[in-house]
Amino acid sequence: MADALSKETLTFLTDLNKNNNREWFTCNKSRYLVVQENMVNFVDALIQEISDFDEAVLKIDAKKSIFRIYRDTRFSKDKTPYKTNFGAGLGMGKGSEIAGYYLHIEPGKSFLAGGVYQPDSSILKEIRREISVNADEFLAIINGSEFRKYFTGLSEEDKLIRVPAGFDKDDPMAEVLKLKSYIAVYNLTDREILEKDAVKKLADMFKQVKPLNDFLSAPFKKQ
Structure with a gap:
């Protein structure tokens, strides 16, 4: 299928991980262009399905x-010039929406996510206020059977130790308010992303995170 992810896409990324240098990449540029096009077609089909x-x-x-494969090494100790994954921000991570979707393709480490990732402090404060005021609605979403079919909860990456300033430490949602991102993550196996109907299956996973996106975006639609 033209919109299926090619096994060669994963093979290329595996090879790149073993040969992360400009000489190898230059010699394999034609391979990169082929798998890049495959990734674009896959994401385009996913966009149509999500729509x-x-x-x-x-x-x-x-x-x-799709994020650039070239790494910015100026301020990093890791000077390898290329990313060994393909990442696509569909509303999330590209600055165009408050909440959205993200797809990460990397051999053995692929995943999809939905929600808001590390928003600016002003946006984060509004989201936390919405969660505090509408706790029952928020909990109904993340504890719902459709959501829980794929997602066990929200990522606790970089979670604060204390309740953020401006919120009561005894707030029933105190633990949730400590989060710096509000994202749900599903880890994908290589087998899952290479299936012929992967686009439809991934879109169904994203569909279950749509109510969370709507909730997180709600405060900004009121303004």
């Missing part, structure tokens, strides 16, 4: 949604 329940994604250009 059945979230029309907002139709304004996203599949090619532009």
Whole structure:
């Protein structure tokens, strides 16, 4: 299928991980262009599938949604020049939406996510206020059977030790308010992403995170 992820895409990323240098990449540039096109086609098909329940994604250009493979090494101890994954921000991580979707393709480490990742402090404060005020609605979403079919909860990456300033330490949602990102993550196996119907299956996973996205975006639609 033209919109299925090719096994060669994973093979290329595996080879790149073993040969992360400019000489190798230059010699294999033609391979990169082929797998890059495969990734663009895969993401484009995913956008079309997601649009059945979230029309907002139709304004996203599949090619532009994919992050550059070239690493910025200026301020990093790791000087390897290339990323060994393909990442696509569909509303999340590209600065165009408050909440959205993200797909990460990397051999043995692929995953998808939905929600808001490390938003600016002003946005984060509004989201926390919404969660505090509408706790029952928020809990109904993340504890719902459809959501829990794929997601066990929200990522606790970089979680604060104390309740953030401006919120009561005895707030029933205190532990949730400590989060710096509000994202749900599902880890994907290589087998899952290479299946012929992967686009439909991934879109169904994203569909279950759509209510969370709507909740997180709600405060900004009121303004």
